[in-house]
Every structure is written in C-alpha cells, then in structure tokens.
Amino acid sequence: MDGATVEREAGDAAELWRLWRALHRLFPTWSMLPESFVTPGAWGYIGVDFVSGFRRNPSTLKAFALLDGVDDALFDGLTALAALNARRQDQLLRAVILLYLTVPLSILALVAELAGDSLMGFVKAHQQLTLTLAITVTLAPLGYLMSSWRSKQLIGVLDLIRIERRHQPYTALELRED
Template sequence: MTDNTQLWALWKQLKSFFPVWSLIPSSFWTPGAWGYIGVDFLSGFRKNPSTIKAFALLDGVDDATFDALSALANLNARRQDQMLRAIILGYLTIPLSIMALLAELAGDSVMTFAKTRPDVVIQIVSVATVGPAMFMMGHWRSRQIVSVLDLIRIERGQAPFTALELREE
C-alpha cells in the first residue's frame, strides 16, 4: 500500500463509524449523549462506541499518517461548514424572506393558496426542514470526527501537526 492508499482507506473506515442516519438515535443512548448533562463533556464521549472503534482503528498508525488523516478530517469539517452555510441561506433565509414579503404584499392570496393547496405547502415545508436538518447532522458528525481525532492526539501525546488543523473559520 502506498501512503495515500492507506490514508484514504483509513479515512473511509473512520467516517463509517459516524453515519449521519444514526445521529438522532445515538443521541438518546450513547455515553457521550448522556455526558451533555453536567460539566464533563469528554468522559462519556471517550466511551462512545464510535470513539472506541476510532481508537482501535488508529492504534499503531504512525504519526505522519495520523497527522494526514487529521488534516483530512479538518478539511472535511471546514467544507461541511461552508456547505451548511450555503444550505441555510438557500433553503431557509431566502425562501422565508420571500414568503414574508409575499405575506406582506399579498397576504390574502398566500392564505388562500395555503388553504386550497395544503399538499404543496406541506411539501415545501418538508423540503425546507429536512434538507437543512440533514446537512446540520452531517456537519455535526464531521465535527465529531475531528473531536475524536483530537482526543486520540491528546492521548498519544502528539502536538497539532499544522496550522491548517488549528484553523477555525
């Protein structure tokens, strides 16, 4: 395996521990979810099944590969953040502004439409809700991956590799 092949294989396996679909169910039963009560947000997080799997996956991985994986995770999180901002703007801010303007200019027509076409209104509201919610959950998971890698880095006694990893937008 070349270094890049190993890196991308590790990335693929690591991200499989954090599926977006499981975020809501896992927020009720994981130790990390229950750790959001109180002052210590780390002890439960360290006991999460996904965190334990990530520790096992990266046990024995050399520092350079770990640093590259961490840089990938941070880049992914920044790209997720960019997309989330675009989705919030495109799916929420602009449509809600247009609806507010229409309600102000032609309130009776908007209400008549909503009453006569509730199926269309439900579809519009569903898309405007589910789309951003899915991206928000993906963003949460991408940040969770970065946090797990930070925890692993701390336990390994390894300093941050680059300013790229430390950068917050």
C-alpha cells in the same frame, strides 16, 4: 525520485484513503439522532465534563481500535483530511442555510405582507404541496446540520486520540476556532 519512493508514496496515499473511508463510516449521519439519546457522550452533555462520555462512545472506541498502531505521519494525514472535510461541510452548510431557509423565508414574509389573503388562499388550496415544501425546507438543512456535526465529532475523536498519544496539533488550521 526513484521508482521505489514513488511506489511507497502511492501505497501510503492508498492506505490514507482506506483509513479515511473506514473512519468516517463509524460516524454515519443517519445514526446521529438515535445515538443522541443512548450514547455516553450524549448523556455527557449534562454537567461540566463533556469529554469522558464522548471517550466511551462506541464510535470513539472503534476509532481508537482502527487507528491503534497507525504511524504518526499517516495519523497526521488523516487528521488533515478530517479538518478539510469539516471546513467543506461548514461551507456547504452555510450555503444550504442561505438557500433553503433565509431566501425562502424572506420571500414568504414579503409575499405574506404584500398579499397575505392570496397566500393563505394558495396554502388552503394546495395543502399537500405546501406541506411537502415546508418539510423539504426543514429537513434538508437539518440533514446538512447533522452531517456538519458529525464531521466535527470525527475531529473531536481524532483530538482525543492525539491527546492520548501526546501529540501536538498538526497545523495552524486545526488550531483555529470555529
């Protein structure tokens, strides 16, 4: 490869990562709960059409504006990044569910069965610690679940853009079911 080709590819990669940062910032995890009460997409979960309200969400509209005029190769790269991100989110979510929920609840059930009175005595004697642990074990997986949901929402927005651009799906990985 000549120097101009290498330079062009480096510029394309830099633009891809710039777009990725700008795109995923449109879907912050922290805003999912409040938005689930006020966006057209949230209200669109009533009835048959789950897509029209989703298309009218403010984050969707901003994504369409951000990607307006982006060439097909760059859009395909962005879609591939979003798909990779969602797969990695799913992997982490499974691990978190296993480590934060399944294992502690199994241990708790075993201890309650073997030494229920002692467990209740510990809970009563250490209510603050017990409450802190319960909140942590609940909120950590909830945060990862919301993040995973947002990663799939981002893919959904890219799917809407692709549909409106009349593109075919980019890779077989994106076609597979969850």
